[in-house]
Amino acid sequence: MPYLYRAPLREMRFVIERVLHAPALWAQCEAWVDLDMGTVGAVLEEAARFASEVLQPINAAGDAQGCRLQDGSVRTPDAFPAAYKAFVEGGWPALPCSPDWGGQGLPMLVDAAVREMLSACNHGWNMYPDLLHGAYETLKAHGTDELKSRYLEDVATGRTLAAMALTEPQAGSDLGVLTTKAQPQPDGTLRVSGSKIFISGADHDLTEQIVHFVLCRLPDASPGTKGITLVIVPKWLPDGRRNTWAVTGIEHKMGIHGSATCAVSYDGATSWIVGQPHCGLAAMFLMMNSARLHVGLQGLGHQQMATQNALRHAAERVQMKQPIQRHPAMRQLLLRLQVLTQAQRVLAYRAALAIDVAAAHPDAGEREAAQKIAGLLTPLVKAWLTQQGFAAASDALQVFGGYGYTREYGVEQTLRDSRIAMVYEGTNEIQAIDLLQRKVLADGGAALALLLAELEAEATRCAEVPALQDYADALRGQIAQSRSATAAVQAQAASDAEAALRVADDYLMGTAHLLLAWALAASARAALDEPDRAWAHTKTEQLRHGLQALLPDAAPHWLRVHAVARPLPQVSPAT
Structure with missing residues (x-):
């Protein structure tokens, strides 16, 4: 069975338009006042075509061939240069860059959706242009006029x-x-x-x-x-x-x-x-923070690729007289893949939207608040989405059974490719420390308070709809857990320099589940207004499964954060 990619365009549009209401925020920004979902939809459709028709077909061959050093120069897989030439000619590198430097000036949120598709279809190829936007931002903000004149437009356009x-x-x-x-x-x-x-x-x-x-x-x-x-x-x-x-x-x-x-x-x-x-x-962090968002999107792309192919295989593979997707064990696994992929897309796109608001909103207070939210969400997107990207590929391989362990079925490459995202651009452990020490404790929890206020508002909106009361209750429960855990770490950290380091990983995962509760609630509320009721019903059932079956995974993380006072023993010597 071929390993194929079909961009989740409907899901992408649902998140952008109905969950995040991005067009309303764009309309407040001079740069995007005329941007509508028709234009965004056309961009995403063309990006989907490029990803699935140009990049995905050369993915396995590029993996098999690899790169080589020849006469002191690096040669990429045979099909890569032509694909990159088409990428530049299509204007894709310049998508979120300023028209002053040859860019198209579109929001980072649109670029994030495009990068999800590119990473899903060909992670190895996408590594080459994935640093471009961070390089552009760094040079634009910190380069001399001479350096900008010499290099900036060529970087912005991908030349x-x-x-x-x-x-x-x-x-x-x-x-x-x-x-x-x-x-x-x-x-x-x-x-x-x-x-x-x-x-x-x-x-x-x-x-x-x-x-x-x-x-x-x-x-x-x-x-x-x-x-x-x-x-x-x-x-x-x-x-x-x-x-x-x-x-x-x-x-x-x-x-x-x-x-x-x-x-x-x-x-x-x-x-x-x-x-x-x-x-x-300080200058490099502009490049690194952009890269961390993009690495999180790599994890999301791997989840989407692995999930949709696992679903396709499960529908076609018959065992014990029925497709394996009907067996409860497989159905449970597939639902987990679907729900987490959908929820993490909401989180990743919310981070990109915060970057847009921080860059272009006319109100200084809104820009400052958005910058703080973006700072909080970036390490979460990088760490949680890449961890799940690898886990999703592993779970999807399980759906394929022994076939998944062979190269023929493709998912083993997704598993191998996805693992590095947990390591580079700051390991996930460093992201957890960044979140807790630099983004939560350093400002006394002020940025976190902004985020929790946004989540409280969502819980209030859900509570006004009887059918969504359980979402409101679950979200408020996670908010309370976050506040309690944060207070416990703050109290212990005042006299114990290692306290935050001991619990940072669990704090990040607890906060990830807090945002899972928010994404489920916001998506369920948005689905109420979806005209296609059959599609909305299926989505709502999946979201409620996430609420009941996935959100309880938060409990052990919060429990371990509260055990912050317990010192860690020393590791025994290797034998």
Whole structure:
């Protein structure tokens, strides 16, 4: 049975238009005042065509062929360059970028839906353009006029691709110990020397020019992260010379074989500072935060791909005289896949909408509040959606049985490809620490209070509809759990520096279930106004199953957060 993709366009439109009411918010922003769902729908339909007809057919072949280093240059799978050329000609890289720099100026929410489709169909290929928007935002915000004039439009339109060079063998999550050096020159440039590893798309044959955003240290840098500077290192210099960096190897990975993950040596490579000296992390975070949203969307894409193919197989595979989708064990598993995929789409799109409001709303108070909400949701989207992306692929493989363990049926590639998203762009454990320490405790819970007020309002709206009272009760129960758990961590953290670190993972998962309760409630209420009553009935039944069968999974996470006072024992030595 072929492994195919059909974009969930109806679900996407339902979330954008009926659950989040995005068009009403866009109408308040000058940049999107004329944007309507007709236009958005047309964009999504064309993106679905590109993803399913151009990217998905070359996914398995790209995985089998992989990348290769030939005469010092990286060659991607044979079909990748033509697909990327079509991507650029279609204007897809420029979708959310400003028209001032060759972009189309559409909201990030629309771009998020597109990226979900691209990741579902070909994660390895999508790794190349997936960093483009973060590179564009970083260069636009922190680049000099000269750098913007030289590179920004080409980055916005995808004619130039970008790579992010952070990691070194001794400096993964701990960027404070990186050692790559940058030596200032009389002409205002810098010469970068050092080695980086795990650089996605450091070199390839999709575009001629590639720009690396490299974290390094100036000679007068202080120790730790406060001494890090961000520089841009192009492959080709303005005078046409090849810059002095080289790919020293391509990693042989578990998955995303079509993505070139490179080790690079910089040998006095010419570069220019992006932002201020010693303030590189602040500039780089624009790129990293964009990447984290996109990584979460990779997890969502994998869920969608695995779920729809598992559903198709379960409908066709007959065992014990009936399709396996009728067996309770399989039905339970398939419902879990469907409900979590639908709910996590609501969360991911809500994060993208918050970014839109923070960037373009005319009211400063609305922008500030949206920025705080986006900050809270970003680590949740990255961690929860990627964790479920891998779990969904594993569950879907279970539906296929032994066939799923073979390459012929496709789901094993989804399983392999999805695993990396839990690791890169900040491991999921780091996302949990970021959520609890930096986004909740650091401001005394002010940002969380904004989010909880929004969720309380949804609970109130549901409580006004008798058929939705159970959703209101469940959501209010999770809100109460969140407040109680947060207070417990705040109290313990005042005298115990490790307290938040001990419970961060469970706190993130508890908060994820809080947002699951919200997504279920908001979706159920939106379904009341859906004209297609048969479609709405099916959705409502699935949502209620999620309420009854999935939401109870929150309990052990909140319980462990309340056990915050218990110190962790030491790990025993390896034997």
